[in-house]
Amino acid sequence: MNICVIGGAGYVGLVTGLGFAELKHKVINVDLNSEKVEILNNGASPIYEEGIKDLLRKNLKEGRITFTADLESGAKHADVIFIAVGTPKRDGGEADLTQVIDVAEDLLKYIDSYKVIVVKSTVPVGTVELVCSILKRGKVEGQDFDIVANPEFLREGKGLYDFFYPARIVVGANSDKAKQSMRQLYAPFLSLESNAQSLLQNSGSRPLSFTAQPSTPLVETDIASAQMIKYASNAFLAARISFINEIASICNRLGADVNEVARGMGYDPRIGHEYLEAGIGFGGPCLEKDLKALIRIAENNNYEPRLLSAVLERNEYQVRQVVAKLKELTGYLLYKKIIAIFGLSFKPGTNDVRTSLSLRIIDQLEKEGAIVRAYDPIAISEAKKIKPDIEYCEDPYKAVTRADALMILTDWDELRRLDFERIKEEMASLNIVDGRNIMDTSMLKRLGFNYIGIGRR
Ligand SMILES: NC(=O)c1ccc[n+]([C@@H]2O[C@H](COP(=O)([O-])OP(=O)(O)OC[C@H]3O[C@@H](n4cnc5c(N)ncnc54)[C@H](O)[C@@H]3O)[C@@H](O)[C@H]2O)c1
Structure with missing residues (x-):
């Protein structure tokens, strides 16, 4: 699949983009921060995670991932667009959704064919629906796009491991077509005949072999519950x-x-x-x-x-x-x-x-x-x-x-x-x-x- 990850130089975005590139998808990671984009295109990582540098260099060399600050090219290239931008805390404690809303406004300009828009950022119930309503100002749901809530559970320090061995995958969606795309994307994690192989080097350059874990539970649910699963898990x-x-x-x-x-x-x-x-x-x-x-x-x-x-x-x-x-x-x-x-x-x-x-x-x-x-x-x-x-x-x-x-x-x-x-x-x-x-x-x-x-x- 052609994938675009927005917020692609951040912790979640980078791990997600690299993980899917390693699974042989064609990935463009888009990030506003052009300094980090340049660092990444040069094969260095702005974040420290075990195995990340080797995976980055390998996938850059094999042409499966690129980094850009240009959302238009990333969005037009993609069948599936992940939104993995930050949702920091406001002074009052509530999640600041500015980055997510900005991305939705930009996507409204750039969507030119059917896309599955996947919200990976941690967002309060109602946010995925808000993204959908922004897109509906100019596009038709079901025809130009569908929307999915797919919260992320990776642990920093074990980010790549968690990508390849997720404890579960949560997908909140209303559309069958979008659910089907997500099943296809996550197929290597769901089937017993996993072919998701990736060779990583750990810091001591001892090779670590990651194979996507067979039969990871897929929790297909409604959009509100998917968003809530993430908050409830972290609160627990x-x-x-x-x-x-x-x-x-x-x-x-x-x-x-x-x-x-x-x-x-x-x-x-x-x-x-x-x-x-x-x-x-x-x-x-x-x-x-x-x-x-x-x-x-x-x-x-x-x-x-x-x-x-x-x-x-x-x-x-x-x-x-x-x-x-x-x-x-x-x-x-x-x-x-x-x-x-x-x-x-x-x-x-x-x-x-x-x-x-x-x-x-x-x-x-x-x-x-x-x-x-x-x-x-x-x-x-x-x-x-x-x-x-x-x-x-x-x-x-x-x-x-x-x-x-x-x-x-x-x-x-x-x-x-x-x-x-x-x-x-x-x-x-x-x-x-x-x-x-x-x-x-x-x-x-x-x-x-x-x-x-x-x-x-
Ligand atoms: N870090 C974690 O361990 C973790 C784990 C699970 C879920 N999450 C959630 O995932 C989301 C991302 O977290 P993170 O830690 O990766 O954040 P981050 O701050 O590391 O990365 C966010 C990236 O988004 C980029 N960005 C912001 N606005 C943009 C725009 N309009 N277009 C393109 N890029 C833009 C920023 O430049 C930054 O590089 C948050 O909602 C967070 O709660 C984080």
Whole structure:
């Protein structure tokens, strides 16, 4: 098929375009940001994701994907047009739909033959219908276009893996013709004789072979339910994190260890292990934004979502708790204290620092007069764009030099393997707040560190 992905230089758009190119479709990724377009056409990626550079170079070379800022050429080329632009949070919490609406207005000018328009961005119920009504101002539904809601569930850091191994594919559509196109597009994921092969290189250039998973569940539903499935899924994941953070606070007072509690809970197939890790809370580009949007959607429809509001409040409380733990170790006044931070991205495997709680905690430390020195294996250059004023260190051992405390805020695997004997030599005071519960507590205590985790013994 000929595919156009609008927002094609963003996280979702890039992974989607590359994934379909790898499945032998002819893809044009359109993005307003011509700087990112140029970077991508030169074979480099503006985002960090395992395997993305190799897949990009391969598909550029084989002529299956191109990047452009020209929506007209992308739209005219396509049978299927994905809208994967951003839906950021407005100040009041609701989703800002400006980018989606702008795209719909542009498509109205450029649609010249039948297209399936697929909204992949996370949007409140009613938005896909709004896109449809914009297009209907000049085009005929069913004849010039059909509209589909196809929410995205990829996890940053595992984006390509999630493209090739989706847990489910959700398609909300009214038109049979559009449903048929989506079945055809997603056929490699739905059939047992999958031919979707893709060879990816991971960061250590060890080849990873991805084969689209046979018989992924296809949830064909109405448009409103499809949009709601995405919000409900993210709200549920956020609730799990707030839940286990609540349990961690209770563990703290009882001498129980929340890591052990979560381990024991997770084996129950009704519960599972995922998103059951106590820590600094949920950050990142989606969970908080989508939870806030869902709360506003409910309120705007005369419903007070008490449970969802509690999930959000509990998350905000958690950030304050983490700073309070630091003060428990260092003394109440942080003024001129040197605080080393390990981890800036909102999770490992990505350089995305948008709404990272690590940056929010750093803001808090700065407000209280602390001197912050931060290390992250890959997210420093992204963090500098948002927070140019703190000291960044490419070497973790430099970051801890003369530090009064170390805070671990992203669960990068490599942090577990650092030489804590050496860190001990560098630090002025041996205080560690492990905001991700990843460290070996007995090793740190043996070395003489004052260690505080989240609900750990
Ligand atoms: N990032 C994730 O992990 C993730 C996961 C699932 C769903 N989502 C949802 O997917 C959507 C996209 O998220 P993202 O993280 O990829 O956003 P992003 O900000 O990384 O990318 C959006 C891209 O759209 C481009 N853009 C904006 N307006 C445009 C226009 N008129 N024409 C062409 N390009 C335009 C921007 O330049 C940007 O490159 C959001 O609704 C988000 O909630 C994101």
